[in-house]
Amino acid sequence: MIKTSEIVKRILQHNEGKINSVYFVAAGGSLVDMYVSYYFLQAESTTLTTGWYTSNEFVHVQPKRLGANSIVFVCSHSGSTPESVEAAHVAQQAGAVTVGLTFNAKAELLKYSDEKIVYEWGNEREVVNNPMAIMLDMSAQILAGLEGYDQLPAFRDAFAKIDTIVDNAIDQVQPRTKAFADKYAHEKMFYILGSGPSFGHAYGFAICSLMEMQWLDAAPIHSGEYFHGPFEVTDKNKPYIVLESVGRTRPLDERALKFLHKYAEKVEVVDAKELGLDMIDSKVAEFFNPILFYTILSEYRAKLADKRDHSLDVRRYMGKVPY
Known part of the structure; x- marks a missing residue:
């Protein structure tokens, strides 16, 4: 480091x-x-x-x-x-x-x-x-x-563990990322849910990975705001990706997932706890969610790009036209 x-x-x-x-x-x-x-x-x-x-x-x-x-x-x-x-x-x-x-x-x-x-x-x-x-x-x-x-000692211990957690998680998600790409290759719109420190990456995956790199429509939604308008558009045909965090805001993600599992059918859950983040001290683990999610969602976008035959590097406007 x-x-x-x-x-x-x-x-x-x-x-x-x-x-x-x-x-x-x-x-x-x-x-x-x-x-x-x-x-x-x-x-x-x-x-x-x-x-x-x-x-x-x-x-x-x-x-x-x-x-x-x-x-x-x-x-x-x-x-x-x-x-x-x-x-x-x-x-x-x-x-x-x-x-x-x-x-x-x-x-x-x-x-x-x-x-x-x-x-x-x-x-x-x-x-x-x-x-x-x-x-x-x-x-x-x-x-x-x-x-x-x-909590600096807990942070140091977390930084000492995070590469191993990420490395193991990459291997763990290979079958599901391939299945995700096979299932969703022809979708045109995704909703991405996240909370706490992970909301930043829900936003990032929507605007960078899906919109910029795949030319797909996408909207980030805070799990706490999956309520009012956002859940009124829920149906069995719209795909959702939910970043389920470890930490204090996990109940927000769980509440959204409970609703989605009842009223939606296209729901992909990326669970930081399942992927090993609970190996980190609970006093600081929540701040390491987006570090894990960044790499794991990169696996999702790579498989989707391969299945759609749409390179992650191709652009229409960025760096090509004046702005």
């Missing part, structure tokens, strides 16, 4: 340790990677303001608290997304300490990053050096440094 302790130590010295806000800024998949860290601070901090912003909105509407007392994480896989580069520039000009994360060691983003992190990518079975895990690790350390958050 990337050694982040020295980076965090420098961050905590920013503005003589007077830090009151932490913002997470990116676009697309990089923004999805940030959701769990934002959720963690929102759930666990007693003193910090936190926010989760798409880059272009952050550029146009900066939070009033942004300034010398702020930490701003900006992530861009390519390191050249114009809105994200500009967001880092805006944050730095405001006096915030900027943390830039990218796969590209020569990225333009790094010009406006006080702390520079170049992460690893490509090995689906080793997730601890991916940006989602790196930012979660740093967020826990930051909270410990500022407020004395006392």
